[in-house]
Amino acid sequence: MIEFDRVTKRYANGKEALKDVSFLLPAGELTFLTGHSGAGKSTLLKLIMMIERPSTGTVQIDNQNLDHIGNSGIPFLRRKIGMVHQSHHLLFDRSVYDNVALPLIIAGFKPADIGRRVRAALDKVGLLDKEKLNPMMLSGGEQQRIGIARAVVNKPPLLLADEPTGNLDPALSAEIMDLFEDFARVGVSVLIATHDLSLIAQYQHRLLTLRDGHLITDREEVGIDA
Amino acid sequence: MRKPSGRNIGRNATPLKPAKPAPKPVKRRAGAQSAKTSLRDKLHSWQLHHRDSGKDALRRMRAAPTSNLMTILVIAIALALPAGLSVLLENVSALTKGWDGNAHLSVFLNDDVNEKQQRELAEQWGKKVAIVRTEVISRAQALEEYKLLSGFGDVLDALPDNPLPPLIIVYPQDTTPEALEVLQRELQKEPAVDVVQLDVEWVQRLHSMIELGTRIVSTLGIALAIAVVLVVVNTIRLAIESRREEIVVVKIVGGTDGFVRRPFLYTGFWIGLFGGITAVVLVNIALIWIDSPLDDLLALYNSDYSVAGFSAEAAFTLPIFAGLLGLTGAWVAVGRHLKDIEPQAF
Numbered sequence A: 001m002i003e004f005d006r007v008t009k010r011y012a013n014g015k016e017a018l019k020d021v022s023f024l025l026p027a028g029e030l031t032f033l034t035g036h037s038g039a040g041k042s043t044l045l046k047l048i049m050m051i052e053r054p055s056t057g058t059v060q061i062d063n064q065n066l067d068h069i070g071n072s073g074i075p076f077l078r079r080k081i082g083m084v085h086q087s088h089h090l091l092f093d094r095s096v097y098d099n100v101a102l103p104l105i106i107a108g109f110k111p112a113d114i115g116r117r118v119r120a121a122l123d124k125v126g127l128l129d130k131e132k133l134n135p136m137m138l139s140g141g142e143q144q145r146i147g148i149a150r151a152v153v154n155k156p157p158l159l160l161a162d163e164p165t166g167n168l169d170p171a172l173s174a175e176i177m178d179l180f181e182d183f184a185r186v187g188v189s190v191l192i193a194t195h196d197l198s199l200i201a202q203y204q205h206r207l208l209t210l211r212d213g214h215l216i217t218d219r220e221e222v223g224i225d226a
Numbered sequence B: 001m002r003k004p005s006g007r008n009i010g011r012n013a014t015p016l017k018p019a020k021p022a023p024k025p026v027k028r029r030a031g032a033q034s035a036k037t038s039l040r041d042k043l044h045s046w047q048l049h050h051r052d053s054g055k056d057a058l059r060r061m062r063a064a065p066t067s068n069l070m071t072i073l074v075i076a077i078a079l080a081l082p083a084g085l086s087v088l089l090e091n092v093s094a095l096t097k098g099w100d101g102n103a104h105l106s107v108f109l110n111d112d113v114n115e116k117q118q119r120e121l122a123e124q125w126g127k128k129v130a131i132v133r134t135e136v137i138s139r140a141q142a143l144e145e146y147k148l149l150s151g152f153g154d155v156l157d158a159l160p161d162n163p164l165p166p167l168i169i170v171y172p173q174d175t176t177p178e179a180l181e182v183l184q185r186e187l188q189k190e191p192a193v194d195v196v197q198l199d200v201e202w203v204q205r206l207h208s209m210i211e212l213g214t215r216i217v218s219t220l221g222i223a224l225a226i227a228v229v230l231v232v233v234n235t236i237r238l239a240i241e242s243r244r245e246e247i248v249v250v251k252i253v254g255g256t257d258g259f260v261r262r263p264f265l266y267t268g269f270w271i272g273l274f275g276g277i278t279a280v281v282l283v284n285i286a287l288i289w290i291d292s293p294l295d296d297l298l299a300l301y302n303s304d305y306s307v308a309g310f311s312a313e314a315a316f317t318l319p320i321f322a323g324l325l326g327l328t329g330a331w332v333a334v335g336r337h338l339k340d341i342e343p344q345a346f
């Protein structure tokens, strides 16, 4: 699903945020991405989202070489990727329902489908009864779950999360993780960037660790070797 | 798949797997479903989005009525000024069109031309295409008129000879200054003609005043149209700024540039359109305001001319034109500022 081949990312200021990174994530798997602050986690996610382009090396998503996608193709790539942020980027000028419906409206779903899918997504994150509220009226954990509902509402094959549990207490973090596992179980590839080592330790998933832009461990491969 | 006990970093993962075996990931291509939307559905949803962006832009304008009304009024005034002036100019030129008919040439003949010859000449010229009709003023008539007008009757009676030359007044077909001059030159060549006086200066002056007025109004119109575009550029720039967060989110969830652009283009169009409609209303109010004093004034000149307002056509075109100006402004703003907003911060 995601393949990095000797990817280096150098920002305009000369900073090398990723250095010669290669890995392959198969479809339908949940993977953690960790590393110290500034290690390059967000940069890696930005390359997948095509918010940035690699300086050298190639990234492939869903067997598509991103080098071959022009600027006009970027929105269509992003429709295949659900993105969850720590600061969930919800829009406070509209209801929960409208927030979650946004990707469907953008992708041009029929109004009837939109209603059905939004409710299914809200149901999945347990917030069906909050659809008419403004997200401002919800707790941090609830807001995060709306962000997740929005990320998965058009059933993307790939789900990315950058510090999705950053502000949440352990119980809420566990809830969010359960959701991500559910998505992985139905075939969605999930990549979660996090500092939270205790969270990583609680789950049995592949782990990519970055240090200063280098990929230093890949837990699954280590496991196979051992 | 949550681990019951959690201190283990999972190299030895296998024994810790939960009792319920993790089902093999179902390789249902979740994304394929969205790709299935047919072209017709896409077209339909595109139409829907146009309608929604249009309505949404209106809703947002209603949500911030004061600032939007201000913008619309500024645009309306900027447009009403040249539009109103051009309506006035049209009235002036319509009003003075009849006056051109008075333009004529006074052809003074040599003193030795007698009255019979004078009449023959007048009749002969009257047949020319360029001349509508001629009027003969014999020396005797001229003297009578001059006596009446000048009050020098006694003095003139005392003169042994009639000092006034025979005169033919020529009313030309074409009253433009150029045509009059051509005709003047032609008549001047006739052997019997002493002097051709062109009573055209005031007509010329009027024509050039109207011409000048038209140019000033067009220049003003162009300058103010640019001002309207700039006002809209600024308004849309602010709108883009205030919706930065939304634009970022839309881009992250796969909104195309067109999708992001559309609501702003609609906003620009609406602002321009409403500005244009308001301008039409303003001009009409101004015309009603000056209509009755103007009628009184015209009545003094025995004119039954009544002031014409906007033609239905102009009242329709001006708002559309203003809408297009707004759209142009929005295009400029969107082109310059939307690029700057890319999802960056995570």
Ligand SMILES: Nc1ncnc2c1ncn2[C@@H]1O[C@H](COP(=O)(O)OP(=O)(O)OP(=O)(O)O)[C@@H](O)[C@H]1O
Pocket: A011, A012, A013, A015, A016, A017, A035, A036, A037, A038, A039, A040, A041, A042, A043, A044, A195
């Ligand atoms: N747009 C940018 N321009 C220049 N340098 C950047 C840019 N974005 C990130 N960097 C640098 O690249 C490095 C990696 O940044 P990145 O955001 O990927 O780290 P991270 O692992 O996500 O850190 P954190 O855990 O703090 O979020 C950092 O040193 C950062 O300063």
Ligand SMILES: [Mg+2]
Pocket: A041, A042, A043, A162, B346
């Ligand atoms: Mg980061």
